Amino acid sequence: MRLLPTLAVVALSMALAAPVTADPSLWKGEWPDTDFEKTTITNWAEIMSGGPPKDGIPALSDPQFIEVAQETRIKGNEPVITVVVDGERPRAYPIRYLTWHEIVNDTIGDIPVAVTFCPLCNSALSFDRRVGDQVLTFGVSGKLRNSDMVMYDRETLSWWQQAIGTGIVGEMTGAELTLLPSWMEGFAQFAERHPDGVVMAEPAWNRPYGQNPYRNYDSSKQPFLYSGEMPPHDVPPLMRVVRVGDRAWPMNRLAEEREISEAGVVISWREGQASALDAGTIAAGRDVGSVRVRDTDGADLPHDVLFAFAFHAFWPDGEWMMGN
Structure with a gap:
């Protein structure tokens, strides 16, 4: 890495x-x-x-x-x-x-x-x-x-x-x-859906905005600054998972099925978002897709898209939605 x-x-x-x-x-x-x-x-x-x-x-x-x-x-x-x-x-x-x-x-x-x-x-x-x-x-x-x-x-x-x-x-x-x-979604996806929306302006700090100081991090095999237990089911520790409550859906399953409806939630996936933790510049990162999580009536639900090791660390008894 x-x-x-x-x-x-x-x-x-x-x-x-x-x-x-x-x-x-x-x-x-x-x-x-x-x-x-x-x-x-x-x-x-x-x-x-x-x-x-x-x-x-x-x-x-x-x-x-x-x-x-x-x-x-x-x-x-x-x-x-x-x-x-x-x-x-x-x-x-x-x-x-x-x-x-x-x-x-x-x-x-x-x-x-x-x-x-x-x-x-x-x-x-x-x-x-x-x-x-x-x-x-x-x-x-x-x-x-x-x-x-x-x-x-x-x-x-x-x-x-x-x-x-x-x-x-x-x-x-x-x-x-x-x-x-x-x-999280790609900026073009936000702009397409919300042409009347607003974007946070660049802060007045001397920072290399747009660069990624964690280059290649999300393709590594070992989480940085972490010594806890690794996730079960042979899920790679740095795979993204979608967490809703105490359940987690692996991103590879979502990318394959593109939409999952179970446990009272509907999770959809589409291309269009670069990884912020891959290439030296964020825009050059590989496409990891964007996720939306809604209830069965179509209302957006609070959720997170975090790494598998972090889900397991904070929800050690959480349910892994691995599919068939």
């Missing part, structure tokens, strides 16, 4: 940090205002430094948007996260930006949302940022658990597991974010 130097640096920092991650005392010194007495973590060795410090990967807030017709940087096959809220213009959040920022704090209508992307798990999830009467603002902690991003909220400095949208350390331990329907 060829990886760009950024990942090599992260790997080295991980190797150096590994002996001291079994106790929360290291994190207490770095996070003095986080309540480590409240936590669901029973094995602190699961929490690892991903290399960058707190906010070393800068989350975005209050992004700007441009009209679909004005977008000239993004190729048609480049992946975007689509969020559609009733009564509001559809929004596309390009992965070329989320690769470098991982979280976008936005407000759509009267709904405060967090649009998130964890490259190491290919997990792209959108959440309602409200917990009770409180609106949270999320940042990137620099920590990983099962190779998945640990987010934090700026209001209580609690830690949150991105893949499950649940508080794992601090005041918000046990709190669950509401998952919103959103999906």
Whole structure:
């Protein structure tokens, strides 16, 4: 597997940090205002430094948007996260930006949302940022658990597991974010269906947007920064799976059947989306297809398209929808 130097640096920092991650005392010194007495973590060795410090990967807030017709940087096959809220213009959040920022704090209508992307798990999830009467603002902690991003909220400095949208350390331990329907698709697919939509504008940061720092990652045999159990049924750990609740449909089955209707959901697959974790530039990535998940009445359902190892790590008793 060829990886760009950024990942090599992260790997080295991980190797150096590994002996001291079994106790929360290291994190207490770095996070003095986080309540480590409240936590669901029973094995602190699961929490690892991903290399960058707190906010070393800068989350975005209050992004700007441009009209679909004005977008000239993004190729048609480049992946975007689509969020559609009733009564509001559809929004596309390009992965070329989320690769470098991982979280976008936005407000759509009267709904405060967090649009998130964890490259190491290919997990792209959108959440309602409200917990009770409180609106949270999320940042990137620099920590990983099962190779998945640990987010934090700026209001209580609690830690949150991105893949499950649940508080794992601090005041918000046990709190669950509401998952919103959103999906990854090629930009041309978004533009075709939503010519009146808007696209997140390029952030004012000095980043090589459009490049992929995780080159060839999703064709590797071993997940990066992960030492947990591999998925069953001989499913390759870095195969994408479609997760709905605690069920997972392997992407190779979807690509072959193109539409599956079972367990109360209808999942469709079509070409047109480049992998963001393949070639050195995102637009040059191989076509991995776009997925939509709806109920039997045609309404979009919350779901994720993540790597098989991550599904197995967070849903070890989950159901694998392997077909006949």
